[in-house]
Amino acid sequence: MADQIIFAIPKGRILEEALPLLARVGIEPEPAFSDEGSRALRFATNRPEIGLIRVRAFDVATFVAHGAAQLGIVGSDVLMEFDYSELYAPVDLDIGHCRLSVAEPAAMAEGDDPREWSHVRVATKYPNLTRRHFEARGVQAECVKLNGAMEIAPVLGLSSRIVDLVSSGRTLKENGLVEVETVASVSARLIVNRAAFKTRAADMAPLVEAFREAVGGRRAA
The missing domain is CATH 3.40.190.10 (Periplasmic binding protein-like II)
Structure with a gap:
């Protein structure tokens, strides 16, 4: 029709x-x-x-x-x-329902304070949203655009952090990552x-x- x-x-x-x-x-x-x-x-x-x-x-x-x-x-x-x-x-x-969050390796998070960030390198499939989020906080964000497998980026040194959707948090945990900041509820x-x-x-x-x-x-x- x-x-x-x-x-x-x-x-x-x-x-x-x-x-x-x-x-x-x-x-x-x-x-x-x-x-x-x-x-x-x-x-x-x-x-x-x-x-x-x-x-x-x-x-x-x-x-x-x-x-x-x-x-x-x-x-x-x-x-x-x-x-x-x-x-x-x-x-x-x-x-x-889920959330868009910043995550980083658990070892890094132990001594990290998001309030002190001035520059971040982030792997994400949400570069525009991520930049706006960090710009609003006065943080310069260098975004590496990926379409999937975000959790492996910090392990391989592609980025220190990721911004991705989180539901149960199981995938983050299995890859040694922890949430450190929520960008938005979804x-x-x-x-x-x-x-x-x-x-x-x-x-x-x-x-x-x-x-x-x-x-x-x-x-x-």
Whole structure:
């Protein structure tokens, strides 16, 4: 359908929590969507006017910002990193909770005080957000952009510290790292392309309201 609403859903940590929320608003993906072995990226739903694409979390924001998708679900970490003016984030979905933190080797942390930092070298996939965080504190941040395996960077001397998402902290611990500072609390948000929200208000506004009600009902349950 040429006028189909495309909904971008992230792979990874948010996906499992997002599916029950989609069901609450009456959107059920075709069976292939749950097939981890499937290489497909676009899927039908029980509603012909809504299709799904499953892409990397960072790419959800890009697809929606540029209008290739009209709706999406993405972590607030991604929104803070890219800060797209084309995106409207009307609903905090209350899922995907974690934090973006600074971590360093445990031995370093024993005698370290973040309040005394003046310059840091950090490995992260959030260079923009990281620089803004440190600049606000008067700290110069040299960011090394990585897309994964952040925890190995200090061990191999690529950087002294990392900035990455932390949930349980198990991965940090297994790699000899400890959190020393929280950059931001993170949760998943419903995002909408601003232009689409204006030009297709009759289609988009009810969907946004349905998600708002679904989150409210989930919290009350």
